[in-house]
Amino acid sequence: MSNAQHEHAPLWRTLLAFAAIYFIWGSTFYAIRVGVLAVPPILFAAMRFFAAGVLLFAWQMLRGAKWPTAKEWQGITIVALIIFVGNYGLLFWAEARVPSGLASVVISTIALFIAMGEVFILQTRRLTAKLLTALLLGLTGVAVLSLRLGAPGEAPITFIGACALLGSALCFALGSIVSRKVTLPASKGVSSGAQMLVGSVQLLIAAALGNLRGFSLFALPANVLWWWAYLVFAGSIAGFTAYVWLLARESPTKVGTYAYVNPMVAVILGHFVGGEPWSIRTLIGGVFVLGSVILVTTAKASKPPAIAAEAEA
Numbered sequence: 001m002s003n004a005q006h007e008h009a010p011l012w013r014t015l016l017a018f019a020a021i022y023f024i025w026g027s028t029f030y031a032i033r034v035g036v037l038a039v040p041p042i043l044f045a046a047m048r049f050f051a052a053g054v055l056l057f058a059w060q061m062l063r064g065a066k067w068p069t070a071k072e073w074q075g076i077t078i079v080a081l082i083i084f085v086g087n088y089g090l091l092f093w094a095e096a097r098v099p100s101g102l103a104s105v106v107i108s109t110i111a112l113f114i115a116m117g118e119v120f121i122l123q124t125r126r127l128t129a130k131l132l133t134a135l136l137l138g139l140t141g142v143a144v145l146s147l148r149l150g151a152p153g154e155a156p157i158t159f160i161g162a163c164a165l166l167g168s169a170l171c172f173a174l175g176s177i178v179s180r181k182v183t184l185p186a187s188k189g190v191s192s193g194a195q196m197l198v199g200s201v202q203l204l205i206a207a208a209l210g211n212l213r214g215f216s217l218f219a220l221p222a223n224v225l226w227w228w229a230y231l232v233f234a235g236s237i238a239g240f241t242a243y244v245w246l247l248a249r250e251s252p253t254k255v256g257t258y259a260y261v262n263p264m265v266a267v268i269l270g271h272f273v274g275g276e277p278w279s280i281r282t283l284i285g286g287v288f289v290l291g292s293v294i295l296v297t298t299a300k301a302s303k304p305p306a307i308a309a310e311a312e313a
Contacts, residue, residue: 009249020242021258026104026265028235030274031227032092033100038224040212041092046203047228049084052236053196060189068185068194075182076194079175084199085206086171094164098157099276102145104266105286106157106165108259111293112138113173114252121177124251125299134295141288142166144281176252179244188248192241260293 035044061067068076095103112135118125125131146162157165185191246255263286270276 014246014249017242017246018258020239021246021255022261023265024234024239025243025258026262027269028231028239029095029100029104029107029262029266030269031231031235032095033103033270033274034227035224035231036092036096038220039217040207040210040215041096042089042203042207042210043212043215044228045084045088045092046200046207048200048231048236049088049196049203050200052232052240053193053198053200055193055232056189056237056241057193057197060187060193065187065190066185068190069183071183072185073194073198075179075184076191076198078182079179079184080195080199081202082171082178083175083195085202087168087175088199089203089206090164090168090171094161094168098161098165099270100274101263101267101270101276101278102157102282103165104263104270105282105289106142106145106162107169107172108263108289108293109138109142109166110169110172111257111259111296113170114176115296115299117173117177118252122180122252128299130295130299134292134299136292137288137295138292141285141290141292143285144288145285147281173252176247176255179247180252188244189241192237192244196236196240254297257297260290260297263290 032044035048039047091103091107098106115125115131116135119127119131142157142162142165146157146159185194243255267276267278267282267286271278
């Protein structure tokens, strides 16, 4: 049986965890957008996760948690490279070029990639016509967001921006799948903190390889520091811990339902707080993408007979 079958949590904890990944993560897209317009994107990602990782990991150690084993550090390093460098590195880089609301819509394709991972890697569901239709709809939505439609003078998502966001979504889905295959600490707090800490070091190395000449942390505006703190404490510590906690108890597809709540939160916040415009293209592309995500998350995740028999055994 899976961990989800063994562990039972009060309903209020599950609902609170879903609220965290729905609404807190939805608001982080705008917070990232503010930060990457003032700080080199990869460096800003490293700043976010280094602070969160140090705080969370140190807190777990002070509470007497067990230090990860060598094999667990290996799993942590693998997952951190995929999720933090691959997913977050590409996301932060893309948001320096793409409005936060549009970025959140494209990133919602995470649910599609997770479903494909369940088909081809975990082999816990069949490849159905419904899943193929959802994938086609999602990619069509991204294509619409990249076309020159909508309000005059409003630039679409560039090809490189769309590719970076799709790559980010793919990395997050892959990391979610891989995290179920490698050995990680039993403590979700230790696992989350260690992944953030290792991922931030990997991001710092990537940032150092880029061009940081002329940048000074001491010249940052106050609003950037405020949103950085929000990303650290709310987005990383609360949100990521809630995500890892849920992933151990629910299926990846069910946890992935945040993918069609986050864009609504991000688009509303980006418009009313950041002044990001809405357009016909945003509406059409968003409907296609979110429609595909809803198709995926409502599809029956039936197991192939051999896998189902093995799971029962």
